Amino acid sequence: MSVISNKREKFFPGAIRFLAVLEMTRDYKIPMKTFINYIFILQSIYLLMACSVQSPHLGGQELLVNDQVIANDTIWQGDVFVQGVVLVSREATLSIKPGTFIRFKKDDRNGDGIGDAEIRVLGRLLALGTEDKPIRFESAEKIPAPKDWSYVLIFSSGKKSTLQYCEFRHAFSGLQVHFSTAKLFDSLFINNYEGIRFGRAQLQISHNTFTDNDTAIRFTRMEGPVTINNNEISGNRQGIFLVPSGQNITDFFEPDRSGRPWNTGRLQIFSNNIYNNRDYNLNLGEKQFWNLDVTNNWWGSLTESSIEEKIFDRKNDGALGKALYHPFSKSSIKEAGVR
Amino acid sequence: MIDFHMLKKILLIFIWSCFFIDPCIAGIVDGIVLSEKGPLPEAVVLAYPDYDSFAADKKAIGSQPLEKPGQFHMELPPGEYFFVAKGRQNGQDFFSYHGLNPISISDSYKWLPFFALEADQILCSDGPQGIGGQVFYKDESLDSGVVSVYDAQEMRFRGMGLLTSSLDEQGRFWFDLDPGTYVFIARKRQDGAGIGPVRKGDLFCYHSTNPVDIDTAQSCRITISCYPRDNIEAFLMPEADDPRGRRQETRRSASHWNTEALEAANGPPPDGMPLGTIISGKVTDVNGEPVKSIFVTAYPGDNFPLFQMHIIRQKTGSMALTDDAGQFRLELDNGGLYYLVAREKVGEAPVRFEQYGLYEGNVNHSIKLETGMQVTDVHIRVEPIMP
Numbered sequence: 001m002s003v004i005s006n007k008r009e010k011f012f013p014g015a016i017r018f019l020a021v022l023e024m025t026r027d028y029k030i031p032m033k034t035f036i037n038y039i040f041i042l043q044s045i046y047l048l049m050a051c052s053v054q055s056p057h058l059g060g061q062e063l064l065v066n067d068q069v070i071a072n073d074t075i076w077q078g079d080v081f082v083q084g085v086v087l088v089s090r091e092a093t094l095s096i097k098p099g100t101f102i103r104f105k106k107d108d109r110n111g112d113g114i115g116d117a118e119i120r121v122l123g124r125l126l127a128l129g130t131e132d133k134p135i136r137f138e139s140a141e142k143i144p145a146p147k148d149w150s151y152v153l154i155f156s157s158g159k160k161s162t163l164q165y166c167e168f169r170h171a172f173s174g175l176q177v178h179f180s181t182a183k184l185f186d187s188l189f190i191n192n193y194e195g196i197r198f199g200r201a202q203l204q205i206s207h208n209t210f211t212d213n214d215t216a217i218r219f220t221r222m223e224g225p226v227t228i229n230n231n232e233i234s235g236n237r238q239g240i241f242l243v244p245s246g247q248n249i250t251d252f253f254e255p256d257r258s259g260r261p262w263n264t265g266r267l268q269i270f271s272n273n274i275y276n277n278r279d280y281n282l283n284l285g286e287k288q289f290w291n292l293d294v295t296n297n298w299w300g301s302l303t304e305s306s307i308e309e310k311i312f313d314r315k316n317d318g319a320l321g322k323a324l325y326h327p328f329s330k331s332s333i334k335e336a337g338v339r
Numbered sequence: 340m341i342d343f344h345m346l347k348k349i350l351l352i353f354i355w356s357c358f359f360i361d362p363c364i365a366g367i368v369d370g371i372v373l374s375e376k377g378p379l380p381e382a383v384v385l386a387y388p389d390y391d392s393f394a395a396d397k398k399a400i401g402s403q404p405l406e407k408p409g410q411f412h413m414e415l416p417p418g419e420y421f422f423v424a425k426g427r428q429n430g431q432d433f434f435s436y437h438g439l440n441p442i443s444i445s446d447s448y449k450w451l452p453f454f455a456l457e458a459d460q461i462l463c464s465d466g467p468q469g470i471g472g473q474v475f476y477k478d479e480s481l482d483s484g485v486v487s488v489y490d491a492q493e494m495r496f497r498g499m500g501l502l503t504s505s506l507d508e509q510g511r512f513w514f515d516l517d518p519g520t521y522v523f524i525a526r527k528r529q530d531g532a533g534i535g536p537v538r539k540g541d542l543f544c545y546h547s548t549n550p551v552d553i554d555t556a557q558s559c560r561i562t563i564s565c566y567p568r569d570n571i572e573a574f575l576m577p578e579a580d581d582p583r584g585r586r587q588e589t590r591r592s593a594s595h596w597n598t599e600a601l602e603a604a605n606g607p608p609p610d611g612m613p614l615g616t617i618i619s620g621k622v623t624d625v626n627g628e629p630v631k632s633i634f635v636t637a638y639p640g641d642n643f644p645l646f647q648m649h650i651i652r653q654k655t656g657s658m659a660l661t662d663d664a665g666q667f668r669l670e671l672d673n674g675g676l677y678y679l680v681a682r683e684k685v686g687e688a689p690v691r692f693e694q695y696g697l698y699e700g701n702v703n704h705s706i707k708l709e710t711g712m713q714v715t716d717v718h719i720r721v722e723p724i725m726p
Contacts, residue, residue, distance in 0.1 A: 180724065319555075
């Protein structure tokens with residue numbers, strides 16, 4: 001009994017002392033003032049826990065989240081069931097603990113065939129899993145499929161978000177980043193319509209694995225600084241799909257503002273394994289007028305004809321730029337993919 | 340000799356003819372065409388019944404010159420017209436598009452001054468699809484202002500149009516555009532606002548080769564020249580021949596017949612008038628401090644029940660600017676669902692370090708209200724994005 005009490009006392013000293021006080025009252029009379037003091041202390045502890053700025057969701061029971069604005073710093077761990085849109089407000093940080101399993105209910109509210117559940121981050125997202133305990137984002141359906149849920153969207157954020165050791169399945173896009181700054185490491189994108197989609201952003205995408213998606217990476221602006229390196233991109237319909245809005249990737253000056261770069265970096269795609277994607281490993285897509293530097297990647301072949309067969313560029317459409325893939329890696333890059 | 344019956348016949352014929360010949364109830368339009376050097380001799384003013392006719396240069400009614408250089412006279416049937424002026428001086432083509440177009444002509448006398456500028460340039464070639472350019476006033480690039488893109492079918496070219504972009508400090512801009520025909524108009528208001536009526540002294544800048552065709556994989560560059568609205572003193576060069584005389588005040592009042600109605604301000608309605616459909620509130624930073632000079636835009640969402648990023652690139656004319664206390668007041672044409680965005684710039688996609696925010700009162704960033712309803716105390720937080 002005492003052992004258990006001692007253990008308990010480590011966690012709830014106030015409560016145990018309160019019980020002890022009650023016990024004491026059987027044989028002894030204690031002053032009313034002392035008794036009220038203990039009541040006051042217990043009440044304070046309870047209020048502090050309930051109103052903590054860090055409002056953790058403790059494991060053990062699934063957290064059900066409907067349409068919800070997260071206004072304060074919040075921690076998720078354990079199982080989380082998302083039904084609707086979770087909005088992380090501008091001043092809040094959503095921290096997700098290793099091993100957290102987030103499931104999205106398919107709820108197609110606008111009838112476009114895509115589940116509308118999503119996590120939209122205007123503040124900060126820190127989703128830091130570990131090699132042993134990745135954070136999973138998946139469909140909650142019994143028979144899951146791509147597009148069951150929308151995405152984790154980081155939009156117009158004024159903070160820096162980081163995701164590491166995360167796994168994304170059954171989404172329209174596992175992750176979208178627009179007008180925001182984020183880093184993505186060691187994460188797996190499998191069986192989504194798109195792995196990642198991003199537009200104007202400051203982004204580092206390193207050591208991730210993309211497989212069994214329709215499109216692994218879709219980039220809709222072609223501006224930097226964006227670094228895509230050491231990723232394993234294979235087994236998708238298409239690997240990297242670029243749909244820029246006309247910016248000059250050579251120097252990243254906006255066309256009519258030459259002399260003043262809007263941003264401080266550029267798009268870099270290197271040291272990736274981009275191979276064995278069904279239609280194209282690289283698709284310069286629509287309006288991609290400028291040549292694209294994609295040197296020092298492994299394309300799954302040592303022959304130029306085989307490499308070019310899986311690259312859609314100016315040789316396929318005269319209005320597009322060229323994919324400049326020379327020099328290319330002569331073997332698979334061992335460090336690529338989730339570490 | 341004309342007897343009574345003959346006189347009666349003549350009068351009847353005259354009266355009947357008036358039903359078929361418009362000039363019987365013509366509106367008189369006089370005016371002057373000025374370049375920066377003074378009256379533009381032999382300038383011609385053309386009135387088109389619609390913008391398509393202007394673009395195709397058809398159905399124009401031309402002016403007649405008066406005795407003094409640059410002055411003209413027109414008689415027009417009642418209706419709405421697009422007025423432009425054309426002329427040459429020292430071997431250069433000059434052009435002016437009246438900022439109040441389309442102008443309604445009735446039987447009242449009107450005086451129209453035109454501020455003619457050298458024709459703008461346009462150059463298109465293979466490249467990133469879209470259009471960029473630079474805006475000038477008196478050969479100096481603007482250091483601020485906005486440029487708006489309108490669908491050429493839109494006709495009135497007021498408000499934000501399809502897209503509105505802030506000019507950079509050298510008066511430059513760029514738009515990614517789908518193939519189509521567009522009209523480009525820049526404005527610089529003295530109060531620094533990106534929206535609202537163009538008042539006396541504000542710069543109005545109509546690109547003279549409008550409408551412009553944007554083709555697939557074509558990159559166009561244009562210049563846009565400005566004139567100061569209703570401010571001849573500022574427009575004329577110091578050594579210019581100032582044509583104004585004793586009739587100036589008469590002409591001035593005749594040139595201001597209904598501009599207030601044409602360019603309704605964003606201010607509160609006069610006493611006794613209904614308030615209308617209004618969303619008002621405050622923009623602050625994340626610490627709760629008010630942020631001034633932020634554009635708050637309401638995007639209609641009745642056709643888009645869920646927030647998606649493309650919605651906030653739709654066309655809308657519902658925009659307001661925050662005052663020194665961060666307060667804004669949006670007047671809406673109708674009730675409905677509106678998505679609210681607050682940002683430092685207008686038009687182009689958000690840029691790094693721009694103050695930007697969405698309404699966060701619900702996950703949809705939207706407010707729904709009935710026509711005639713007022714929603715107050717709306718709070719939007721902004722902060723510099725992409726740190």
